[in-house]
Structures are given as C-alpha cells and as structure tokens.
Amino acid sequence: MGSSMEIGKRDMILILDFGGQYTHLIGRNVRENSVYSEIVPFDTSAAEIREMASFSGIKGIILSGGPDSVYEKDAPKLDPEILKLGIPILGLCYGHQLIAHMSKGEVRQAAKKEYGDTEAVIDKPERILYGLHHKEKVWMSHGDTVSSLPEEWEVLAHTDNTPVAAFGHRSLPIYGLQWHPEVVQTEHGTQIIKNFIFNECKCQRNWRITDFADSAMHEIRDAVKGGKAVVALSGGVDSSAAAALVTRAIGGHNLVAVYVDTGLMREGETEQIRSTFTKLGTDIRIIKAEERFLKALRGAEDPEQKRKIIGREFASVFEEQAAESGADFLIQGTIYPDRVESGKSGKSALIKTHHNVGGLPKDLKFKGVIEPLRDLYKDEVRKVAKELGLPESIVKRQPFPGPGLAVRVIGEITREKLDIVRHADYIVTEEIERSGIAESLWQYFAVLTNTRTTGVKGDGRAYGYLVSFRALVSREAMTAKFAELPWGLVRRISTRITNEIPGVVRVAYDVTDKPPATVEWE
Numbered sequence: 002m003g004s005s006m007e008i009g010k011r012d013m014i015l016i017l018d019f020g021g022q023y024t025h026l027i028g029r030n031v032r033e034n035s036v037y038s039e040i041v042p043f044d045t046s047a048a049e050i051r052e053m054a055s056f057s058g059i060k061g062i063i064l065s066g067g068p069d070s071v072y073e074k075d076a077p078k079l080d081p082e083i084l085k086l087g088i089p090i091l092g093l094c095y096g097h098q099l100i101a102h103m104s105k106g107e108v109r110q111a112a113k114k115e116y117g118d119t120e121a122v123i124d125k126p127e128r129i130l131y132g133l134h135h136k137e138k139v140w141m142s143h144g145d146t147v148s149s150l151p152e153e154w155e156v157l158a159h160t161d162n163t164p165v166a167a168f169g170h171r172s173l174p175i176y177g178l179q180w181h182p183e184v185v186q187t188e189h190g191t192q193i194i195k196n197f198i199f200n201e202c203k204c205q206r207n208w209r210i211t212d213f214a215d216s217a218m219h220e221i222r223d224a225v226k227g228g229k230a231v232v233a234l235s236g237g238v239d240s241s242a243a244a245a246l247v248t249r250a251i252g253g254h255n256l257v258a259v260y261v262d263t264g265l266m267r268e269g270e271t272e273q274i275r276s277t278f279t280k281l282g283t284d285i286r287i288i289k290a291e292e293r294f295l296k297a298l299r300g301a302e303d304p305e306q307k308r309k310i311i312g313r314e315f316a317s318v319f320e321e322q323a324a325e326s327g328a329d330f331l332i333q334g335t336i337y338p339d340r341v342e343s344g345k346s347g348k349s350a351l352i353k354t355h356h357n358v359g360g361l362p363k364d365l366k367f368k369g370v371i372e373p374l375r376d377l378y379k380d381e382v383r384k385v386a387k388e389l390g391l392p393e394s395i396v397k398r399q400p401f402p403g404p405g406l407a408v409r410v411i412g413e414i415t416r417e418k419l420d421i422v423r424h425a426d427y428i429v430t431e432e433i434e435r436s437g438i439a440e441s442l443w444q445y446f447a448v449l450t451n452t453r454t455t456g457v458k459g460d461g462r463a464y465g466y467l468v469s470f471r472a473l474v475s476r477e478a479m480t481a482k483f484a485e486l487p488w489g490l491v492r493r494i495s496t497r498i499t500n501e502i503p504g505v506v507r508v509a510y511d512v513t514d515k516p517p518a519t520v521e522w523e
C-alpha cells in the first residue's frame with residue numbers, strides 16, 4: 002500500500018527532511034491542525050513534487066532543520082526549481098539558512114552559538130508572524146546565522162546574535178525562521194505554523210482520522226480479496242490496532258494473530274493480550290519461546306547486538322508460525338516514526354535498530370505485506386484503536402520497545418535479572434497509576450543496571466543491584482523531560498523495590514531529559 006494511495010485529494014503540507022531531529026514534530030504539528038503532512042527526502046526534485054501535486058493537494062512546503070552548514074562540501078542542497086513552483090515555502094533553521102544562501106544572502110558562522118531559549122524581537126508582527134508579541138520566547142539550536150539579505154527580502158525578526166532571525170520575500174510566499182516553531186519551548190510556535198498553513202497555504206482542515214479507518218479497511222479488503230492474513234501481535238497499541246483494523250476488514254477467522262512470549266514481556270502482558278483478542282474473535286496463537294530467546298541471548302552484552310539477536314529470533318519463530326498458518330498476507334504495525342527512525346526515509350540517521358521494521362527476513366513467502374498504519378503518528382493510532390473498540394488498557398498503553406525488557410536490563414540477560422526488572426517495573430507502574438498522575442506521563446518504567454552496590458538489609462551487610470526508574474513527560478518521544486514526581490511517590494517506589502525484591506539494595510531516579518539521553522537505556 003503506497004502512502005500516496007491514502008492521501009487522496011486532501012490538502013497536504015510536504016516536509017523536506019534535511020536530517021533535523023525535530024522533523025517529525027513539524028509533521029505532528031501540521032496534522033494537529035487537521036491538515037495532512039508527509040515527510041520526504043531533502044533531495045526530492047521539483048519535477049517529483051509537481052508529479053505528486055497532480056494526485057495530492059500539496060499546498061505548502063516546509064524545509065526542516067539539519068545538522069549541516071550550507072558551506073560544507075557535502076551539505077544537502079535544495080533543487081532551486083522548488084523555489085519557483087509557486088507553492089508557499091517555509092524554511093526552518095538549516096532550511097532558513099539554505100533559502101538565504103540560495104538567494105544570495107549572507108550566511109555566517111555566528112559569533113556565538115545559540116542553543117536553547119532565546120528572546121526574539123519581532124520587527125514585523127505580520128504574515129507568518131501575525132499575532133505575535135514584540136518580544137517572543139523562541140527555541141534556537143544553530144551555529145550559522147543569516148546576516149543580510151538582498152533587497153527583495155524583508156527582515157521580520159532578529160535576536161541579539163542573529164540579525165535576520167526571520168525573513169519573508171517581499172512578493173512571494175517564501176519564508177525563513179532561524180528558530181524552531183515545532184518544539185513546545187517556542188511559546189507561540191503553533192501560531193506561526195497555523196499562520197503558514199492556513200493564511201499562506203490556504204489549507205482546508207480535511208485530514209480526519211475517522212476517514213482514515215474507513216479507507217484503510219477498504220484498501221485491506223481490496224488487497225486481501227478473500228485470502229488470509231497473519232499478524233505478529235506485540236501487545237502494544239500499534240500491532241493491536243493493525244490487527245483490529247484487519248479483523249474488521251476481513252473477519253477474525255481470516256486473521257491469524259501470533260503472539261510470541263519471548264520471556265521479555267512485562268507482568269501480566271501475555272494474559273491481557275489473550276483475553277482481549279479472544280473477545281474480538283481473533284484466532285490468537287500464543288507461542289512460548291522464553292527458552293529459545295534466553296539461549297540466543299546468552300553472552301550478549303552490547304545493546305545493538307541484543308536488539309539484532311532478538312529481531313532475528315523473533316523473525317524465525319514468526320516465520321515458522323506464518324508458514325503453518327497458510328496466510329497470503331503479512332500485517333505489520335509499523336507506524337510513521339518507525340520508518341524514519343530506522344533510516345528508511347529522508348535523511349535522519351539510524352538511531353536504534355527498531356526490530357519491527359528491520360528484523361523480518363526479506364524472503365518471507367507472502368503475496369504482500371500490509372502496513373495499514375504506516376502513515377500515522379502514535380496519537381493518531383490511539384484514536385483509531387479507540388474507534389475500533391479496543392480496551393483502554395491497550396489504547397492508552399505506554400510504548401514498549403520491541404526487544405522488551407532486554408533493553409531494560411543492562412548488560413547480559415539472565416532469567417534472574419529479568420525477574421528483578423519485571424517485578425520492579427510492576428511496582429513502578431502500580432504506584433504511579435495509584436497516584437493518579439499516570440495520564441500526564443508518556444512512559445514510566447524500571448531499569449536494572451549492571452551495577453551492584455553495598456547496602457544494609459535486616460541486620461547485615463548486603464551486596465545487591467542498583468535499580469533505576471524513569472518517568473517522562475513527552476508528546477512523541479522525539480524529545481522528553483524527566484517528570485518532577487512528588488517525593489512521597491519516589492520514596493514509596495524506592496521502599497517497595499528494596500523491600501520486595503531481595504536482590505536490590507539501592508534505587509535511583511533517572512533525572513535526564515532526551516536529549517541528551519534516549520528514553521530507553523539501551
């Protein structure tokens with residue numbers, strides 16, 4: 002299913018990805034305004050865009066930020082013809098510098114790198130800056146800066162270090178912003194994005210998730226045409242929503258759902274999945290594979306190696322089951338950010354090997370692979386899951402990495418360590434959910450470090466593990482802040498972990514944001 006088929010004639014903002022960390026946030030921001038957005042590689046040509054525009058309603062183009070400097074030899078370039086398409090364009094950060102550079106403006110290394118919260122002076126609160134105050138809190142992250150522009154451009158804002166922090170062409174709808182309106186730290190960032198998509202691009206609000214579910218079901222029915230499909234359920238919202246969508250489209254008896262109990266799952270997870278999908282009328286097969294996974298993981302300490310082993314093992318268990326199922330189609334719960342984070346689109350670098358994309362063998366004998374959620378963001382998937390009647394426990398389920406608890410046990414995996422982290426995770430989850438703040442958090446979980454330390458338990462000296470726990474506030478895990486949990490809650494979690502788990506003597510709360518840390522420890 003090519004994404005172009007799902008776009009239809011609805012309005013769309015095309016985002017050219019220059020490798021910025023926040024490219025997905027731009028996409029999310031646009032879609033939050035009920036306007037469809039899609040991310041494509043930076044080297045997409047004007048001719049390709051013209052062709053895409055003939056079957057989808059491209060109303061505007063946003064050039065993302067990126068780590069390069071326009072003066073570097075291999076710096077990514079923009080097809081100059083794109084500036085002449087007559088479609089409104091907004092360049093952000095690197096995109097801003099690139100437009101300035103291509104238009105014979107002056108881009109220099111800034112006297113001082115700007116990183117973080119900055120005050121911008123809005124010289125002209127009009128056009129894309131309409132409705133902004135004279136001084137605005139904006140978020141910057143750049144080394145180069147635009148210092149001047151030719152006559153046909155006007156300066157819309159500046160900062161202490163950046164003479165041209167925002168600009169617009171005097172007669173064309175082409176703009177640049179040195180700051181990042183897509184991150185929450187920029188106070189009126191959403192206003193700027195709205196100004197661009199509605200005032201400049203004249204987009205209609207015609208991206209609705211309810212339409213998506215209907216059209217996806219039609220497409221699945223057309224593709225499968227009376228055949229059978231197989232899906233690997235992980236217990237998470239993505240594969241569950243994909244399975245529920247396919248169940249609705251072709252009937253539960255035509256879908257074989259395979260759930261691999263890797264032994265790397267959280268407390269109670271397997272039972273919950275069994276009961277949910279049995280109720281939906283799906284033919285669910287639970288494969289006990291703990292021994293097999295532990296054996297394959299023996300001796301592996303490196304995180305990427307662990308991820309690869311699990312991906313491979315998972316693929317071979319699944320392959321055996323899929324071969325037995327007699328299914329013609331494979332359903333995957335891949336969502337939009339998975340594709341980009343695994344280096345499958347645009348320029349974003351490979352960050353971690355997400356096993357639901359990279360892991361499956363290419364020679365699986367299926368007529369086709371169906372990824373019904375491939376163009377959706379997580380919160381859009383949750384809306385679809387809710388609409389399809391999945392229970393709250395799945396709709397609201399926190400993201401859980403494909404390799405499961407294996408990336409939450411640092412170093413080598415053993416059954417004992419898995420039991421410790423599973424129990425600790427259960428305590429963290431139970432206490433946070435009891436405290437009533439779970440809804441405000443993106444994720445919360447325990448990690449078993451590879452460190453042992455001295456403590457006192459009962460009357461004697463004890464030597465045991467250090468467990469850490471993490472709770473994060475985030476919108477989509479591209480960036481995240483550690484949650485400022487109440488101390489009473491932190492103390493309860495710590496006390497319970499050391500009391501209830503014999504092998505643990507010490508508990509630490511992880512107070513690192515992303516960046517610089519990632520969400521998962523491995």
Ligand code: XMP
Pocket residue numbers: 352353354355356357400401402403404444478515518519520521522523
């Ligand atoms: P990181 O650790 O990269 O995590 O900051 C970002 C988000 O992705 C989840 N995550 C994964 N999800 N397969 C998945 O489906 C994986 O291999 C994987 N690794 C990390 C993580 O929990 C967080 O929500």
